Amino acid sequence: MSKPTSKWIHLLISFMFIFGHAQNSMASNINQADSSKIQVIFDTDMGPDYDDIGAIALLHAFADRGEIEILATVASDSHQDIPATIEVYNRYFKKDNIPVGKTTNPLAPNFTAANNWNKKIIELFYPELLNKKYHPSVEIYRKVLADQPDNSVTIVTVGFMTNIAELLKSKADKYSDLNGQELVNQKVKNWVAMAGAFPQGKEFNIHEDAESAKYAFENFQKPILFTGFEIGDKIKTGGKIADLNLKNSPVSVGYKFNFGTYAKDKVNSRSSWDQTAVLIAADNPEKYFYLSGNGTMIVSADGSNHWEPNDKGKHRFVIHKFPYQKIEEIIDELMLHQPE
Numbered sequence: 001m002s003k004p005t006s007k008w009i010h011l012l013i014s015f016m017f018i019f020g021h022a023q024n025s026m027a028s029n030i031n032q033a034d035s036s037k038i039q040v041i042f043d044t045d046m047g048p049d050y051d052d053i054g055a056i057a058l059l060h061a062f063a064d065r066g067e068i069e070i071l072a073t074v075a076s077d078s079h080q081d082i083p084a085t086i087e088v089y090n091r092y093f094k095k096d097n098i099p100v101g102k103t104t105n106p107l108a109p110n111f112t113a114a115n116n117w118n119k120k121i122i123e124l125f126y127p128e129l130l131n132k133k134y135h136p137s138v139e140i141y142r143k144v145l146a147d148q149p150d151n152s153v154t155i156v157t158v159g160f161m162t163n164i165a166e167l168l169k170s171k172a173d174k175y176s177d178l179n180g181q182e183l184v185n186q187k188v189k190n191w192v193a194m195a196g197a198f199p200q201g202k203e204f205n206i207h208e209d210a211e212s213a214k215y216a217f218e219n220f221q222k223p224i225l226f227t228g229f230e231i232g233d234k235i236k237t238g239g240k241i242a243d244l245n246l247k248n249s250p251v252s253v254g255y256k257f258n259f260g261t262y263a264k265d266k267v268n269s270r271s272s273w274d275q276t277a278v279l280i281a282a283d284n285p286e287k288y289f290y291l292s293g294n295g296t297m298i299v300s301a302d303g304s305n306h307w308e309p310n311d312k313g314k315h316r317f318v319i320h321k322f323p324y325q326k327i328e329e330i331i332d333e334l335m336l337h338q339p340e
Contacts, residue, residue: 037066037068038067038068038069038282039068039069039148039152039154040059040068040070040153040154040281040282041141041145041153041154041155041156042055042056042070042074042158042278043074043075043137043155043156043157043158043163043164044074044075044076044086044157044159044274045076045077045082045109045159045160046075046085046118046159047077047081047082047112047113047118048077048111048112048113049113049274050254050255050270051158051232051270051271051272052158052159052274053250053254053255053258054237054238054251054255054270054272054274054335055158056073056086056089056090057089057241057251057335057337058279058282058334059156059282060090060095060337060339061334061337062283062334063095064093067282067283068281068282070090070095071098071099071144071148072098072099072101072140073098073100073101074099074101074102074103074137074140075100075101075137076108076137076163077103077108077110077111077112078102078104078105078108078109079111079112081116081118081119081122081130083100083101083132083134084118084126084129084132085118085121085122087129088121088122088125088126088129088250089250091125092125092249092250092251092339093339094339094340099140099144101134101135101136101137101138101163102134102135102137103138103162103166104136105212107162107165107211108160108162108209109209113258113262115257115258115261117258117262120257121250121257124253125250137163138163138166138167138170139175141163141167142170142175142176143175145176145183145184145187145188146175146176146178146183146187148187150186150187151186151188151189152187152189153188154189154190154191155190155191155192156191156277156278157194157205158194158273158277158278160205160209160213161195161206161209161212161215161216161217162209162212164191164212165211165212165216166180167180168180168181168184168215168219168220169215170183181221185221185222190222190223190224190225191220191223192225192280192281193205193226194226194227194232194273195213195226195228196228196229196299196317197228197229197230197305198226198228198317198319199306200304200306200307201229201230201304201305202302202303202304203228203305204229206303206305207302207303208303210299210300210302210303213303217298217299217315218299221314222314223314223315224297224315225315225316225317226297226315227277227289228317228318229273230320231273231276231289231318231319232271232275232276233271233273234320234324235271235272235276236270236271236272236328237269237270237272237275237328237331237332238255238259238268238272238332238335239255239259239269240335240336241332241335241336242256242259242268244336251335255270258270272327272328275335276288276327276331279327279331280318288322288330289321290318290320290321291316291318292307292316292317293316294309294311294312294314295308295313295315295316296308296314297315297317
């Protein structure tokens with residue numbers, strides 16, 4: 001009996017070792033998959049234009065694929081309906097727990113579109129949000145950044161630079177002993193911005209709060225990748241999700257409503273400035289565009305900008321690579337994503 005017993009004990013120990021190793025390996029793979037997700041703070045004016053709807057739809061599509069994690073969604077426009085509009089989309093995509101911030105900076109623009117699509121979306125889907133109070137965007141930034149690993153966060157801005165400038169100027173607080181510049185340098189990996197025009201121009205997201213834009217781009221010390229006005233302007237999307245006429249989808253309703261009311265003439269597509277920022281933040285930008293060499297994007301006091309090539313510069317911008325239709329098809333397909 002001793003030999004069979006020893007044999008079975010040996011086999012049992014071997015099995016336990018192999019099984020345990022497999023479990024550890026599986027856990028390790030899961031952890032690696034989680035850690036490989038791009039950690040995103042999404043900063044948007046969510047109006048006055050409505051390509052922000054497409055941008056946040058892409059953001060949630062990539063999150064549901066497991067490719068990114070949305071850490072926070074903050075408003076850079078101080079109009080009262082902007083944070084609630086952001087939350088409508090987070091709720092629709094079943095991510096109610098994502099923090100939403102409201103800018104309280106006096107430099108922040110305070111307006112939305114003439115058709116007031118923001119309020120219509122809130123009233124249709126979650127009217128209780130109309131009177132909700134939100135924490136300041138910069139407070140959300142500091143709290144979220146303080147909790148993240150070093151050099152791990154990608155900031156994506158598709159609105160004004162108001163929050164970034166205020167974050168950089170912020171003082172130590174209950175969330176972190178670091179000032180804003182130190183906190184960004186420690187926690188942020190990179191910034192993707194829909195801003196500017198290249199090699200020169202005057203673009204809405206910059207000139208509406210030129211003071212903050214100038215400060216932010218001059219003092220942000222991590223890499224910045226820009227998608228300029230000339231990129232999204234040529235990429236027209238939104239018709240497919242609007243044509244589905246999904247009454248339960250604020251993405252479909254938002255595009256359909258804006259196509260008929262935003263401009264004097266009805267349209268069936270809209271430029272995709274903000275979607276391109278999410279696309280190149282959540283995936284390899286060189287799959288979709290060429291990248292410029294290194295340099296510095298210079299902002300003037302009047303809100304105009306120009307590009308200065310510089311091998312030591314930490315700024316780059318994307319350049320069209322494919323026919324516009326190819327990128328349109330990619331973005332439209334992502335915008336069709338429905339919550340799981």
